[in-house]
Amino acid sequence: MKTAIITSESSEKHITGDGHPEQPKRVVSIIDTLKKNKELLWDKPDVVPNDILNMTHSEDYINNLKDSFPKSGLNFLDGDTVVSPGSKDAVFQAAGSAISAIDGIENKKYKNAFCVVRPPGHHAEKNKSMGFCCISNAGVAVNYLIKKYNYKRIACVDFDVHWGNGNYDVMYDNKNSLYISTHQYPFYPGGGSEKDKGKYNNSLNIPLPAGTNSEEYFNAYDRVLDKLIEYKPDYLIFSAGFDAHKNDPLAQFELSSKDFYEITRRTLKATNKFTNGKVVSLLEGGYDLKALAESANYHVNALIETENK
Numbered sequence: 001m002k003t004a005i006i007t008s009e010s011s012e013k014h015i016t017g018d019g020h021p022e023q024p025k026r027v028v029s030i031i032d033t034l035k036k037n038k039e040l041l042w043d044k045p046d047v048v049p050n051d052i053l054n055m056t057h058s059e060d061y062i063n064n065l066k067d068s069f070p071k072s073g074l075n076f077l078d079g080d081t082v083v084s085p086g087s088k089d090a091v092f093q094a095a096g097s098a099i100s101a102i103d104g105i106e107n108k109k110y111k112n113a114f115c116v117v118r119p120p121g122h123h124a125e126k127n128k129s130m131g132f133c134c135i136s137n138a139g140v141a142v143n144y145l146i147k148k149y150n151y152k153r154i155a156c157v158d159f160d161v162h163w164g165n166g167n168y169d170v171m172y173d174n175k176n177s178l179y180i181s182t183h184q185y186p187f188y189p190g191g192g193s194e195k196d197k198g199k200y201n202n203s204l205n206i207p208l209p210a211g212t213n214s215e216e217y218f219n220a221y222d223r224v225l226d227k228l229i230e231y232k233p234d235y236l237i238f239s240a241g242f243d244a245h246k247n248d249p250l251a252q253f254e255l256s257s258k259d260f261y262e263i264t265r266r267t268l269k270a271t272n273k274f275t276n277g278k279v280v281s282l283l284e285g286g287y288d289l290k291a292l293a294e295s296a297n298y299h300v301n302a303l304i305e306t307e308n309k
């Protein structure tokens with residue numbers, strides 16, 4: 001079976017305004033690169049069920065979000081999260097990409113999937129948008145896996161350079177998930193210290209200083225792998241941000257594009273025997289267009305190469 005890329009034109013119609021780093025060209029640059037790869041299947045997002053949205057965020061928040069999209073121009077949901085008329089489809093289809101990916105894997109249409117969508121999700125908390133994010137797409141994936149497919153031990157590995165405060169928040173009291181993050185610290189959005197362990201010791205946060213290079217990162221990443229082996233996840237979700245790249249303008253880690261192949265390969269090697277290779281990856285950050293496309297391509301190459309067992 002092949003690796004699938006889940007994407008939608010709506011991702012390019014979520015307009016954030018001139019000079020905003022979370023721009024439509026991000027998905028365009030990744031897709032242009034991945035199109036050269038003939039090993040991939042391409043699929044579209046499905047509708048995200050309301051009950052799954054309401055398991056992930058508060059009903060009030062989702063209702064307010066649905067009313068927030070302007071008829072023209074831009075609307076600022078907070079200081080840096082902007083929506084446009086095209087954002088409604090983009091936001092809900094980004095969440096729906098997780099649904100499509102999970103169903104596609106369960107139905108054996110493909111072995112694993114990478115969702116090239118925007119806006120990203122990992123800063124969106126139960127009750128608020130934040131940091132370019134409206135819905136925790138990883139939270140949606142976790143809740144859908146639990147509700148529809150009865151998975152019980154879902155690991156979410158978030159290697160975006162920023163702490164995924166939203167993912168942490170929506171998975172905080174979820175006994176069926178383990179949220180793991182490596183991130184620059186202290187840094188935006190605040191939080192994500194070792195003390196943040198979730199309600200049931202169901203989170204591992206590994207804060208790392210600005211300037212962290214590849215060797216230092218992989219030394220720290222061994223703790224992620226150890227935790228995954230101890231946890232024995234039955235499903236793996238990646239919150240795949242590529243802004244830990246050395247060329248990224250928004251953060252100060254020093255990773256190379258190829259390091260994202262290595263992060264992915266090592267994680268799959270540690271978890272495949274528990275998950276049978278079931279993995280859904282969701283695009284989060286990454287703001288240097290060339291570094292983003294290159295890094296995402298390396299990530300996908302590791303998804304392509306992995307065996308199902």
Ligand SMILES: [Zn+2]
Nearest residue numbers: 160162243285
């Ligand atoms: Zn980020």
